Amino acid sequence: MKFLVSQLSYFWQDRHSRANVYALLRYLLLLAAMVTLYSILFHFIMAYEGREESWVTGFYWTLTVMSTLGFGDITFESDLGRIFSSIVLLSGIIFMLVILPFTFINLFYAPWLRAQEAARAPKSLPDTVKGHVILTQYDAVTMALIERLKQFHYRYVVLTPELEQALRLHDLGVKVVRGDLDNPETYRRVHVEQAALVVTTANDRLNTNVAFTVREVSETVPIIATANAAASVDILELAGCNHVLQLGEMMGQALVRRVTGGDARAHVIDRLNGLVIAEATARNSPLVGQTLAESRLRDRVGVTVLGVWERGQFQLARPTMRIEPGTVLVLAGSEQQIEQYNALFCMEPPNNEPVVIIGGGRVGRAAGRALAARGMDYRIVELLPERVRDPAKYVLGDAADLEVLVAAGIRKTPAVLVTTHDDDTNIYLTIYCRRLRPDVQIISRARLERNVATLHRAGADFVLSYASMGASTIMNLLNRDSILMVTEGLDVFEVEVPESLIGKSIAEAKIRQLTDCTVVALEQDGIMTVNPNPHLPLPAHAKMVLIGTVAAENCFLKRFTRPHE
Numbered sequence: 001m002k003f004l005v006s007q008l009s010y011f012w013q014d015r016h017s018r019a020n021v022y023a024l025l026r027y028l029l030l031l032a033a034m035v036t037l038y039s040i041l042f043h044f045i046m047a048y049e050g051r052e053e054s055w056v057t058g059f060y061w062t063l064t065v066m067s068t069l070g071f072g073d074i075t076f077e078s079d080l081g082r083i084f085s086s087i088v089l090l091s092g093i094i095f096m097l098v099i100l101p102f103t104f105i106n107l108f109y110a111p112w113l114r115a116q117e118a119a120r121a122p123k124s125l126p127d128t129v130k131g132h133v134i135l136t137q138y139d140a141v142t143m144a145l146i147e148r149l150k151q152f153h154y155r156y157v158v159l160t161p162e163l164e165q166a167l168r169l170h171d172l173g174v175k176v177v178r179g180d181l182d183n184p185e186t187y188r189r190v191h192v193e194q195a196a197l198v199v200t201t202a203n204d205r206l207n208t209n210v211a212f213t214v215r216e217v218s219e220t221v222p223i224i225a226t227a228n229a230a231a232s233v234d235i236l237e238l239a240g241c242n243h244v245l246q247l248g249e250m251m252g253q254a255l256v257r258r259v260t261g262g263d264a265r266a267h268v269i270d271r272l273n274g275l276v277i278a279e280a281t282a283r284n285s286p287l288v289g290q291t292l293a294e295s296r297l298r299d300r301v302g303v304t305v306l307g308v309w310e311r312g313q314f315q316l317a318r319p320t321m322r323i324e325p326g327t328v329l330v331l332a333g334s335e336q337q338i339e340q341y342n343a344l345f346c347m348e349p350p351n352n353e354p355v356v357i358i359g360g361g362r363v364g365r366a367a368g369r370a371l372a373a374r375g376m377d378y379r380i381v382e383l384l385p386e387r388v389r390d391p392a393k394y395v396l397g398d399a400a401d402l403e404v405l406v407a408a409g410i411r412k413t414p415a416v417l418v419t420t421h422d423d424d425t426n427i428y429l430t431i432y433c434r435r436l437r438p439d440v441q442i443i444s445r446a447r448l449e450r451n452v453a454t455l456h457r458a459g460a461d462f463v464l465s466y467a468s469m470g471a472s473t474i475m476n477l478l479n480r481d482s483i484l485m486v487t488e489g490l491d492v493f494e495v496e497v498p499e500s501l502i503g504k505s506i507a508e509a510k511i512r513q514l515t516d517c518t519v520v521a522l523e524q525d526g527i528m529t530v531n532p533n534p535h536l537p538l539p540a541h542a543k544m545v546l547i548g549t550v551a552a553e554n555c556f557l558k559r560f561t562r563p564h565e
Contacts, residue, residue, distance in 0.1 A: 016111070020106075020107040020108060020111050021107070021108065023103075023107050024103060024104065024107040024108050027099075027100075027103050027107075031095060031096070031100065034091065034095065035059065035062050035063065035066070038062040038066070038088050039055065039058035039059045039061075039062045040058070041084060042058040042061055042062060042084075043055075043058055045076060045078070045080060045081050045084055046076075046081075048078065048080065048081075049076065049077055049078050049081060053074070057074065060074075061074045062088060065085060065088045065089050065092060066088055066089070066091065066092025066095070066096050067092060067096055067097070068089065068092060068093065068097065070089075121163060121166030121167055121170055121176055121177075121178045122177055122178070123177060123178050123179055123189055124177065124189035124190065125157060125177060125189065125190045125191055127191070129155060129190075129191055129194070130191065130194035130195070131154070131155065131194070131195070131196045132154070132155035132156055132157060132190075132191075132194075132195050132196060133145075133149055133154055133155070133156040133157075133195065133196055133197045133198075133199060133478070134156070134157055134159065134187070134190055134192060134195050134197070134198045134199070135156060135157070135158045135159065135199050135200075135201075136158075136159050136181050136198070136199070136200040136201070136202065136206075136210050137158075137200065137201045137202050138158050138160065138165075138169060138174065139201055140447055140448055140449075140466065140467035141201050141226070141247070141466070141467050141470035141471060141474075142158070142199065142201055142471075143449075143467065144449055144465070144467040144468050144470070144471035145199065145470070145471040145474055145475070146158075146174070147471075148471050148472070148475050149475075151550075151553075151554060151557075152475075152557070154196065154478070155175075156175055157175050157176065157177050157190055158174055158175065158176045158177070159176075159177055159178075159179055159181060159186060159190065160176060160177075160178060160179075161178065161179065161180045161181060162178075163178060166178045177189070177190050181206065181209070181210050181213070182209050182210070182213055183213070184213055184216045184217050187213065187214055187217045187218070188217055192214055192217050192218050192221055193217065193218040193220070193221065195218075195221050196221075196222070196478065197221070197222050197223075197224060197474075197477075197478055198210075198211075198214055198221055198222070198223045198224070199223075199224050199225075199474055200223070200224075200225045200226075201225070201226045201470070203228065204227055204228055204229055204232035204235075204236070207225040207226065207227070207232075207236060207241075208225075208232070208235055208236055208239045209239075210225075211223050211225055211236060211239040211240040211241045212239040212240060214240065215239070215240035222242045222243070222477070223240055223241045223242050223243075224241065224242065224243045224244075224245065224474055224477055225241045225243075225244050225245070226244070226245050226246075226247055226470070227244050227245070227246050228246075228248065228362065230246065230249075232244075233246065243477055245470065245473055245474075247466060247469065247470050247473075248361070248362030248363050248366055249362070249366040250366075250469060250473070251363045251366065251419075251445060251464065251466055251469060252362070252363045252364065252365065252366025252367035252368075252369070252370055252419070253366060253367075253370045254464050254469060255363070255367050255370075255417050255419065255443050255445060255464060256367050256370035256371050256374065256417070257269040257270065257370075258279070258441075258443045258461075258462045258464070259355060259371070259374075259376070259414070259415045259417070259441065259443065260279065260280070260281050260328075260414070260415070260441055264280060264281055264282065264283060264284050264285040264345055264346050265280065265342050265346040266278040266279065266280035266329075266331055266338050266341050266342055266345075266346075267279055267280070268338065270492075272492055272494065272521075272545060273521075273523060273528050273545075274334060274335075274521070274523075274528030274530065275332060275333075275334075275492070275520060275521045275528060275530055275545055276332070276333060276334060276335050276337075276338050277306075277330070277331070277332055277492060277547075278330075278331045278332075278333075278338050278341075279309075279328050279329065279330055279331070280328065280329045280331060280341065280345070280346075281326075281327075281328050281329075281441075282323045282324065282325060282326075282327040282328070282329060283325045283326065284325075285345045285346070286345060287323045287329075287345060288323055288324065288325050288327075289322070289323065290322070290323055291319065291320055291321060291322050291323070292305055292308075292317055292318065292319055292320075292321045292323070293319035293320065295323065297331075297341070298531065300344065301333075301337055301340040301341045301344060302333055302334070302337040302340070302530075302531060303331045303332065303333035303337045303338065303340075303341055303531070304317075304331070304332045304333065304518070304520055304531045305317045305329055305330070305331060306330040306331065306332050306518055306520065306547050307330045307547075308321060308323075308327050308328060308329055308330065309327070309328035309330065309461065309462070310324070310326065310327060310328075314330075314549075316516060316518070316548075316549075317518075328461070332492075332520040332521075332530070332531070332547065333530055333531065334530045337530070352376075352377070353377070353409055353412040353413050353414060354376075354377040354378050354379045354408075354409050354413060355371055355376060355377070355378045355379075355413055355414065355415045355416075355417065356378070356379055356381065356405070356408045356409055356410055356413045356415070356416045356417070357371075357378055357379065357380045357381065357416075357417045357419060358380075358381045358399045358416065358417065358418045358419060358420065358429055358433075359380075359381070359382070359399075359418065359419035359420035359421075360380045360381075360382030360384070360387040360388070360389075360394065361387070361419065361420070361421060363419040363421075363445060363466075364380055364382070364417070364419040364420075365380070365389070367417050367419060368380055368393065378393065379393060379394070379395055379408040379409055380393055380394050380395070381394075381395050381397065381399045381404060381405065381408050382394055382395070382396060383396075383397065383398055383399070395407050395408040399429055399432075400428070400429070400432065402436075405433070405436065410433065410436055410437060410440075411437070413437075413440060414440070414441060415440065415441040415442070415443060416433045416437075416440055416441070416442045416443070417443050417444075417445075418430055418433070418442065418443070418444040418445060418460070419444075419445050420445075421447060422447070423446055423447050423448055423451040423454075423455075426444050426445060426446065426451075426455060427451070427454055427455055427458050430442055430444050430455055430458040430459050430460050431458045431459060433459070434458070434459030434460075441461050442459060442460045442461050442462075443460065443461060443462045443463075443464070444458075444460040444462070444463050444464075445463075445464055445465075445466060446463050446464070446465045446466065446467075447465075447466050447467070448465070448467065449465050449467050449468060452465055472491070491547070491548065491549075491550065491553060492520070492545060492546070492547045493545075493546055493547075493548075493553060494523075494543050494544070494545050494546075495543065495544055495546070495557075495561065496541075496542075496543055496544075497538050497539065497540065497541075497542045497543065497544055498560040498561045500560050501538050501560055502537075502538055502539070502540045503537050503538065504537060504538055505534060505535050505536055505537055505538065506519050506532070506534040506535075506538065507534040507535050509538075509560075511546075511556070511560075514555070514559060515548065515552050515555040515556040515559060515560075516548055516549065516551075516552035516555065517546045517547065517548035517552045517553065517555070517556045518546060518547050518548065519532065519534075519544055519545070519546055520545050520546065520547055521544075521545035522538070522539075522542055522543070522544060522545070523542060523543040523545065524539055524541070524542035524543070528545075
């Protein structure tokens with residue numbers, strides 16, 4: 001009943017629908033007048049033939065003849081009556097069997113169907129909605145962001161100006177509202193002044209228009225926008241954006257943080273306050289052949305082994321895991337502890353050959369700049385001549401051509417970064433490079449999350465998703481505790497110590513056994529304690545830093561914390 005009322009509301013609010021209803025009513029009045037006139041003439045002709053019938057009989061005869069039913073129980077005997085019957089029959093065929101159905105369909109039934117569709121794609125949100133996130137695009141980044149918003153119980157809505165797209169998204173289970181992105185009234189109808197965040201991930205010009213339009217309605221709501229060009233950052237900030245994300249630049253830097261340089265040194269991949277996350281290849285280190293328990297890394301240098309990578313497969317650390325030459329250790333500790341690890345276990349000098357970057361787009365160029373900042377040489381393989389910036393650093397040609405890769409240094413390079421925008425191309429090149437160099441480190445970019453597993457199977461050691469990185473960054477800015485994406489599907493996240501855990505020790509709470517999350521640090525009064533004693537009680541008003549897969553993170557939040565209000 002509620003859905004029917006909403007359909008009627010949408011139908012009657014539309015000016016064209018109301019005009020159609022009025023036109024249909026006028027036609028029905030014309031048809032009723034025609035039936036009445038024929039009924040009157042029926043009586044005159046019956047009187048002419050010397051017969052008398054009731055008025056009900058007159059209407060009955062007119063309707064049966066006009067509808068071509070023609071029961072034959074009432075007929076005229078004169079030629080005048082037969083001519084009149086033919087006129088009534090022909091007009092009935094035209095006005096009742098031809099014009100009436102088409103008029104009804106075009107003026108009422110079709111608009112009613114459109115109203116039913118429009119009711120599935122509303123133009124506003126209820127007045128009670130607040131603290132929600134408004135998204136102006138539905139793309140790879142926002143798809144990943146929506147999953148994280150659901151995970152942490154945030155409401156959201158996707159704005160779209162097109163009815164067809166709104167219906168498609170509605171059928172996919174996406175919360176959608178229809179409205180023009182450059183119309184301030186659209187943002188009033190979704191209560192932007194009560195929203196927690198506006199996210200716009202379109203092109204730079206549309207993002208600028210969206211931010212400027214939102215600022216007409218609300219001066220306080222936070223706005224996050226993406227920017228393709230560096231020159232657009234200032235313009236977007238002038239338009240009213242609080243944060244402007246250059247995801248291409250960020251992706252290039254993130255890919256470079258995974259490059260080990262061909263040695264056993266622990267390379268920092270990210271930091272969270274005083275906590276350092278690093279990765280170290282076990283090859284050429286004295287750790288090869290030992291189990292994690294036998295290595296005693298926590299006792300010797302203070303670092304915690306969070307897990308290991310084996311040819312693209314991440315596994316949480318277990319004492320019985322054996323360290324192989326191809327094992328990559330994921331370590332957590334302080335800056336000093338990581339340096340102690342390098343001093344003790346890094347025996348071989350690094351490989352100083354250029355890193356091969358396949359793809360000279362925004363991500364590839366950003367990766368080159370990040371490598372240069374680390375003091376590492378690189379070569380970019382690029383197919384399009386117009387993208388070549390520095391001929392000394394570029395190799396022009398198709399990366400699928402062996403001669404091109406050899407010219408770039410594939411035979412000796414310590415690492416290959418696959419950075420093209422097309423996932424199919426990245427999968428192809430990952431398989432090809434792995435065939436050429438079984439021992440090389442391959443780091444690949446994925447545009448869509450669903451291709452991450454495929455790239456791992458293709459031979460990539462690490463895969464970073466453009467969508468996941470953007471979604472994680474936006475979540476960090478959404479008044480939520482920090483998330484650090486160690487790699488695809490593996491996060492370091494920070495939460496207040498839940499009430500259910502205050503006074504309990506980490507060992508007593510069995511956090512790792514119950515959730516597969518590992519507590520790697522505690523922060524209290526601005527002091528970060530890395531790898532805290534698992535037997536000490538957890539204090540109130542402190543923050544826990546944990547690492548785990550997305551499933552483990554969900555399990556921890558469900559078991560120990562309350563949903564976000």
